[in-house]
Amino acid sequence: MRSIELRILIPILIIIVFSLTVVGFTSYYGSYRIIQDLVSRFPESSAYIDDEFITNRLFDLQKYTILVAIIAILASSQLTIFFAYSLVLPIKKFAAACDELAKGNFNAKVDYRRNDEIGILKNAFNAMAEKLKKYIDDVLRLTELNQKILNGINYGILLFSKDHKILLSNKAANNIFETSPSLSEWAKDFIREYPEGTIPSKGMAKWPSSGGMTKFIQYEVTPTGENFILCFSDVTEEEKLKHKMEHINRLASIGEMSAALAHEIRNPLQGIQSCFQVLESLNLPGTNETSVELFSAIYREIDRINRIITSLLHYARPSEPMPARVSLKRTVEEIRPFIVPLLKEKALDLRCSLPEGSDEVYIDPNHLKQILMNLITNAIRASRQGGFINVSLHQTFDETVICVRDKGIGIPKQHLSRIFTPFFTTFPGGTGLGLCVVQSLTIKNRGRIWIESTEDSGTSVYLAFPSSFSHKMSENVD
Amino acid sequence: MNGPFLSMIFFFIYTILMIYSARSGFYDTYSVEDFFVAGRSLNTFFSTATFLATWFSAASILGLGGYIYIYGLSGVIYSIFPWFSGAILLVLLSRRLRKEYSLFTYPEFFSLRYNSKIMQICVALIMIFSYIFYITMQIKGFGLVMSMLLNIPYTAAIFLVYLYILYTTFGGLFSVVKTDTVNAFIIFASFLAFGTYIILQNGGISNIIHQADLLDAPPIFGSEIKTPPGGLLDIFCKGLQPPAYLLTSFFGWGLGLAANPQYVIRIVSAKDTATAKKMIIFAVFLLSIIYTFIVFGALGLRVLIPTSPPVNNVDEIIPTLLNRISPAYLNGIILVSIIAASVSTANSQLLLIATSFTYDILKNLRKEIREEEMLNLNRITIAVAGTLSLLLSFNPPKSLIEFGGNIWGIFSSSTFIPLYAGVFLKNSTRAAEASFTSGLITYLVFLLLQTLTKITILSNIHPGLLGFTASLAAFWAVEWRSKRAKH
Secondary structure, three states, rough: OHHHHHHHHHHHHHHHHHHHHHHHHHHHHHHHHHHHHHOOOOOOOOOOHHHHHHHHHHHHHHHHHHHHHHHHHHHHHHHHHHHHHHHHHHHHHHHHHHHHHHHHHOOOOOOOOOOOOHOOOOOOOHHHHHHHHHHHHHHHHHHHHHHHHHHHOOOOOEEEEEOOEEEEEEEHHHHHHHHHHHHHHHHHHHHHHHOOOOOOEEEEEEEHHHHHEEEEEEEEEEEEOOOEEEEEEEEEEHHHHHHHHHHHHHHHHHHHHHHHHHHHHHHHHHHHHHHHHHHHHOOOOOOOOOHHHHHHHHHHHHHHHHHHHHHHHHHOOOOOOOOOOEEEHHHHHHHHHHHHHHHHHHEEEEEEOOOOOOOOOEEEEEHHHHHHHHHHHHHHHOOOOEEEOOOOOOOOOOEEEEEEEEEOOOOOOHHHHHHOOOOOOOOOOOOOOOOHHHHHHHHHOOOOOEEEEOOEEEEEEEEEEEEOOOOOOOOOOO | HHHHHHHHHHHHHHHHHHHHHHHHOOOOOOOOHHHHHHOOOHHHHHHHHHHHHHOOHHHHHHHHHHHHHHHHHHHHHHHHHHHHHHHHHHHHHHHHHHOOOOOOOOOHHHHHHOOOOOHHHHHHHHHHHEEEEEEEHHHHHHHHHHHHHHHHHHHHHHHHHHHHHHHHHHHOOOHHHHHHHHHHHHHHHHHHHHHHHHHHHOOOOOHHHHHHHHOOOOOEOOOOOOOOHHHHOOOOOHHHOOHHHHHHHHHHHHHHHHOHHHHHHHHEEEOOOHHHHHHHHHHHHHHHHHHHHHHHHHHHHHHHHHOEOOOOOHHHHHHHHHHHHHOOHHHHHHHHHHHHHHHHHHHHHHHHHHHHHHHHHHHHOOOOOOOOHHHHHHHHHHHHHHHHHHOOOOOOOHHHHHHHHHHHHHHHHHHHHHHHHHHHHHOOOHHHHHHHHHHHHHHHHHHHHHHHHOOHEEEOHHHHHHHEEEEEEEEHHHHHHHHHHOO
């Protein structure tokens, strides 16, 4: 880059050097011609004119010419540089500020004192930089706002061009791609194929992902001039939930039917039991031991059917809850007598780990008893000889969480997904309705239930109930 | 070709080089930091070049050369050894100074470290006075040589060097550094040429040593004292140079160099600590090469011309003899190298005068000085101080090397202990102020005694020894007292 200073300085220096060279050469050549002329005109006086004297005089002349030239050059250079510097420095500062501005530093300012055109230029530049900074700040603020809006949306947004380039993506899209790389592949594939016109602009896409699962992606494309906006979201979970809901609805229908059926079975069953009791009371002669055993076996089976029906009815038609503040410790103590024989059988200890101050749960007391009975009974069944079962409680921000933990055999991983299915049991002689009843009552009391279990290490059942007094129990959660 | 005319041609070329290099430095300067410390951005090449060129002054060439011509190798003990010892101390200083302080000027250290504005102003004043005299010495040295070799009036010669010094300083440290780089090359090449020529004239170094060992002539025509045989190769010149003075000169030359503001500023202006260290190490290596050639050149000159024609002072010996025996081109080269050495030292000192005056004195009196105003004030100060030195050089001091020694002695006696203790120890402000004051006063009083009484015992001791001892004693005493008071 040629500096403005060089445009000023070099010509001046060339002029000075050239002028001085000309002066020097002229003085030298002129002196030489003068002496030659002198020698030729006065040959008779050459005896008095010494050659060396003339040469030395000439050299002296040259020496002083150069000395004067050096001093002149130094002095004039100094003056020239000062002159050029006064012009160049503000321009250099100006150029540096422009350079800073070009690099994106909008705080760049020119700082020098001038009252001439360069001063006007400085003021204009500073005003312009100020305005530019304001505009850029506005643009940045808007961009930031847009970005915030984009990032606030919980479905993925991609802006892509016709030549398959992604121009912009929001946070949700990036998160989806990070957590599920297969969706990133889908998006690339989609962007590559969409401009060809082979894909509809709205719909649901299925995409195979790792682990043999299928991902469901809901998408919509909006053209914007040369580009397209693709809005998409991973609806795999919703799809699963939908399928689950359908399954639950079917189960609910079956449950309703089963409840009706159970209700219908109960009366004849009572009748059959009464008939057998009559037959037994007749005390016919020849009644032998076999008859007695058969009668008691009939009563046992009738009783078992009755229990199943009762559980089924509890599960299918739980009573409406009447919530109140219930002490968990007191409830555990109330049910303890019923489960002591079972505990003693396996030499187990039932412990309560409750926080200081409050151990209350907002729930129907009878439901809580039923829930705890079922869970503790399950825990006893799953436990080995010795050890303990722990009932604990802790408060979160808006929930009270109860945990029933045992150190028993645990639930195999493959069974975990089926534990709430009616009639599914891993205990010999179990009805497979205990946990279903617990789940049904928990939901009825607006709670949540989840289970953590490791095979051979034990199981923890968590129940979370709202702490709030204001929740209405009128809503039924199916 | 006529010798003076050829020298003028060399001069003309040198002028063009100076104009170009100073100009490019001038336009690198945007801020006070650029002007004072070259934006703390100098790389190893530029740092080494400026360190070397600043180190080399007229005293190094004329004074040392003349001294070795008369007293032989004792000159190495008297000056070169102390100088190099000082350089080692500078290496030790460089790391912590760079790490812990961001200085603009040398006196600012005393304000930052000891929070003492008084000390800052006093050090600035010492620098201004010392350097004005030292620049005078440089101008004089060059003026003498130029008027002798070119056969031009002394006034014209000193006016020329004055212009060179002003021109190369106006642009700030960038200008000084860029011209120093050119000067360093000229100094290095010309003294290699000088040494080589004299060695060849003598038929080799071994021959110089052999002949110098036998020499027993008076060094200067009309001198009553003869150089004793073997004296030129003896470190005490067979009794002509008292050991006490030679050994105590370390406290003037060595410690003075270690506390010299010029080198502290060179450390500060290097781009980082590693560059500052490399600068000193490389420069000392190159200097040892140059000194080797100067020592053998001066000894060889003594062997070639055992007795110099009468001269006014020691500084005139080398140019006078060179003018007699060396070819015109070598005279021209040596002449340019002498101006290079003078300009490179003087411009650095002139810049320090200006920065100390504006930053350490004026800024403490007037709080608000705008950057542009500060730069202009510095340039005005440069012009004033330069002109003052020019005026003083019309009636210059007697011996360059002794005068130089006095200036370094002032720094070793006053600022050495506060500077090094400030960097390496956790001493108090009062100890530093006491050390500074007592060292300076002792040095000046002893120098005055030496000058006025002319007692032999006193003149055989370098005043730097007493100044430094007083400074150290005062420092230690005040520190000990303050520690006792704490206990």
